[in-house]
Amino acid sequence: MSPRLPSPLPSFDRNLLRAVAAIVPPPEREEWSRSWQAELWHVRHPNRNRTVAARVIADLSLGILCDALWLRTESWRRLLSGTAIFCLASLLLLDVLSIVMALALNGGWHATALYLGAPFKRFLVETPLVIFVTFAIACRRYIAQRSSSRKFYWVRRRLFFAAKILLSLLLAFLLSVDVCQPLHADFPVTSELLQVFLFTIVALVALRWVFTDQEQRCKQCLRTLSTPARVGRPSHNFLEWNGTELVCKHGHGLLSVPEMESSWCRSSRWLEPDWEQATTI
Amino acid sequence: MSTQLSPRLSHSAALILKALSLGYCFGFDVMEVTGLPSGTVYPALRRLERDELVESKWEPEAEATLNQRPARRYYQVTRQGKAAALAATQRYPLLAHLVPEKRS
Numbered sequence: 162m163s164p165r166l167p168s169p170l171p172s173f174d175r176n177l178l179r180a181v182a183a184i185v186p187p188p189e190r191e192e193w194s195r196s197w198q199a200e201l202w203h204v205r206h207p208n209r210n211r212t213v214a215a216r217v218i219a220d221l222s223l224g225i226l227c228d229a230l231w232l233r234t235e236s237w238r239r240l241l242s243g244t245a246i247f248c249l250a251s252l253l254l255l256d257v258l259s260i261v262m263a264l265a266l267n268g269g270w271h272a273t274a275l276y277l278g279a280p281f282k283r284f285l286v287e288t289p290l291v292i293f294v295t296f297a298i299a300c301r302r303y304i305a306q307r308s309s310s311r312k313f314y315w316v317r318r319r320l321f322f323a324a325k326i327l328l329s330l331l332l333a334f335l336l337s338v339d340v341c342q343p344l345h346a347d348f349p350v351t352s353e354l355l356q357v358f359l360f361t362i363v364a365l366v367a368l369r370w371v372f373t374d375q376e377q378r379c380k381q382c383l384r385t386l387s388t389p390a391r392v393g394r395p396s397h398n399f400l401e402w403n404g405t406e407l408v409c410k411h412g413h414g415l416l417s418v419p420e421m422e423s424s425w426c427r428s429s430r431w432l433e434p435d436w437e438q439a440t441t442i
Numbered sequence: 443m444s445t446q447l448s449p450r451l452s453h454s455a456a457l458i459l460k461a462l463s464l465g466y467c468f469g470f471d472v473m474e475v476t477g478l479p480s481g482t483v484y485p486a487l488r489r490l491e492r493d494e495l496v497e498s499k500w501e502p503e504a505e506a507t508l509n510q511r512p513a514r515r516y517y518q519v520t521r522q523g524k525a526a527a528l529a530a531t532q533r534y535p536l537l538a539h540l541v542p543e544k545r546s
Contacts, residue, residue, distance in 0.1 A: 199513060
């Protein structure tokens with residue numbers, strides 16, 4: 162519905178709104194235009210001092226732009242928040258930033274390649290060990306309710322998991338190299354030892370996060386599970402189940418994470434809604 | 443005992459929420475009474491609405507037409523927003539003096 166104004170807005174205001182409206186996401190554009198037309202009309206009200214109105218319009222122009230930008234970034238946030246793509250893009254961005262930092266510290270591609278040669282060989286040896294240790298201590302696994310999880314979702318989950326591990330290890334390596342680079346000229350041996358130590362620590366922490374993050378994602382859409390809810394009573398630990406339940410915002414399922422592992426409740430359980438049964442009731 | 447935690451607000455957001463709770467219900471009015479620039483006020487109003495501390499409604503079209511002006515979008519503080527405004531006033535005691543009560 163287009164707003165009906167008692168008197169038309171000046172052409173500057175109309176052009177400004179038309180130009181900035183392009184930033185606003187289409188579903189919200191009409192309401193946004195309507196509300197700003199009304200705001201501008203009130204500022205241009207005939208009883209208002211013209212000089213004051215001009216000053217206010219100049220200020221409001223910034224507000225119009227910020228408001229539109231906020232709506233656009235919010236729509237992106239809603240769309241991407243918690244998604245696998247956002248997670249991988251963030252890790253990739255951190256990797257790129259670490260490479261840029263390494264380039265800046267070493268002063269060019271050639272010097273960086275020379276400096277990274279020895280640490281990279283060590284990285285190739287350390288990585289399998291770090292991965293082995295992390296997999297060995299990652300005892301938390303989830304049990305799917307039934308094996309109907311389609312092959313496609315399984316493959317996608319594994320690919321995402323592998324990509325996350327790869328990017329996290331690369332980040333750990335680049336960060337450890339960047340931190341130790343300033344020491345390398347004066348204390349080469351100390352710097353190398355420190356780099357190995359730092360890489361191991363950061364890689365272990367990063368891989369631990371990769372496991373936790375993977376567990377707390379929807380097994381279908383790979384979005385982060387939300388709205389954690391405490392279920393059961395901790396005082397009844399030995400009598401009944403208690404823990405935390407997380408749900409997928411898109412209704413793909415629910416993850417039950419036990420508070421403590423017991424012989425009868427060792428793992429998290431992924432429960433998918435049975436829509437077929439629900440529709441027959 | 444209430445289990446719901448009131449969100450921690452920035453000083454600007456607290457000031458805007460205080461202005462809204464004192465009866466300034468339009469974005470432009472909030473701008474004028476708080477002295478904050480529009481680039482701060484309007485995105486902050488959107489954030490407060492997203493966090494369910496305020497809700498926005500449109501003025502009744504008939505009332506606006508009667509007064510020969512377009513209907514405006516106005517903001518109201520929700521119950522959660524009132525609790526957050528109270529908590530913000532305790533956190534920023536000078537807030538109460540910065541915004542005068544609206545004369546009806």
